[in-house]
Each structure stands twice: as structure tokens, then as C-alpha cells.
Amino acid sequence: MTLYGADLERVEKELRAAEREWGLLGVRIEGLKAQREALRKLVEASVVPEVEVQDLTKADAMVKILQASEKPMTLGEIAEAMTAAGKKTNSNGASVYIDGLLKAGRVVRVQRGRYRAA
Structure with missing residues (x-):
């Protein structure tokens, strides 16, 4: 294997690792966006004062x-x-x-x- 061949192999290995990490970060970002949306809904829902509705239609x-x-x-x-x-x-x-x-x-x-x- 030539000197450039070893460098190419090393770069390809690092690239695959970086792409895996990038994919994991994408999944983490989507998860955090979903959590943010759920929390926003809870915050908005908590704006409504508690009301007694058990005896109502x-x-x-x-x-x-x-x-x-x-x-x-x-x-x-x-x-x-x-x-x-x-x-x-x-x-x-x-x-x-x-x-x-x-x-x-x-x-x-x-x-x-x-x-x-x-």
C-alpha cells in the first residue's frame, strides 16, 4: 500500500465515524424538538385556570x-x-x-x- 493509500483509508474511516456521529446528532435534535413542542403545549395548557367540570355536561x-x-x-x-x-x-x-x-x-x-x- 502506498503512502497515499494509507492516508485515504484513514480519512475514509474518520469520515464514516463523523457521518455516524452526524446521524446521531440529527436524531438527538429531532428528539429535543419533540420534547420542546410537548413542553410548549403543557405550558399553554397550564395557562387555562383550573375549572370544576365534573358535574357539567x-x-x-x-x-x-x-x-x-x-x-x-x-x-x-x-x-x-x-x-x-x-x-x-x-x-x-x-x-x-x-x-x-x-x-x-x-x-x-x-x-x-x-x-x-x-
Whole structure:
């Protein structure tokens, strides 16, 4: 093997190691982005004051949560707040109730996907 051949082999080995490290860093970055997004959602959800909804219907509970919120909420945020308050709900379930509340005039859509109490 020539002198350049040994150098080429060494550089290729270092390059493979650096590419593996780069791949691992990419995975770590994506994991941290996911954690950041989850924490942002928790921070936003914690802005809604705790409300008592156990004795209310889901529709009334949604209105009460929206009244307590300082900002318009998405269906996902509403569902998270409902679940945190003791009324297990997902965004699909919240969508069904929001439709009826919109028609009844108890909730308004302030922009696409964001709602507040009327």
C-alpha cells in the first residue's frame, strides 16, 4: 500500500465515524424538538385556570373552559384541558361538541381552528 493509500483509508474511516456521529446528532435534535413542542403545549395548557367540570355536561364544560381561557383554543387544547379537568376527551370528540356549540351560538370561531366562548 502506498503512502497515499494509507492516508485515504484513514480519512475514509474518520469520515464514516463523523457521518455516524452526524446521524446521531440529527436524531438527538429531532428528539429535543419533540420534547420542546410537548413542553410548549403543557405550558399553554397550564395557562387555562383550573375549572370544576365534573358535574357539567361535556358541552357545558367546554364552554366553561373556553370562558376561563385567556386566549382562543384549538380543539387539541380544549381536549387536553377537558381531560385535565376530569372529562376525558380527545380532539375528535371535542369537534363534535364544538359544532353544536357553534350552531347554538355559545362558542365562536375566531380564526381557522381556534375557538372562544361567545
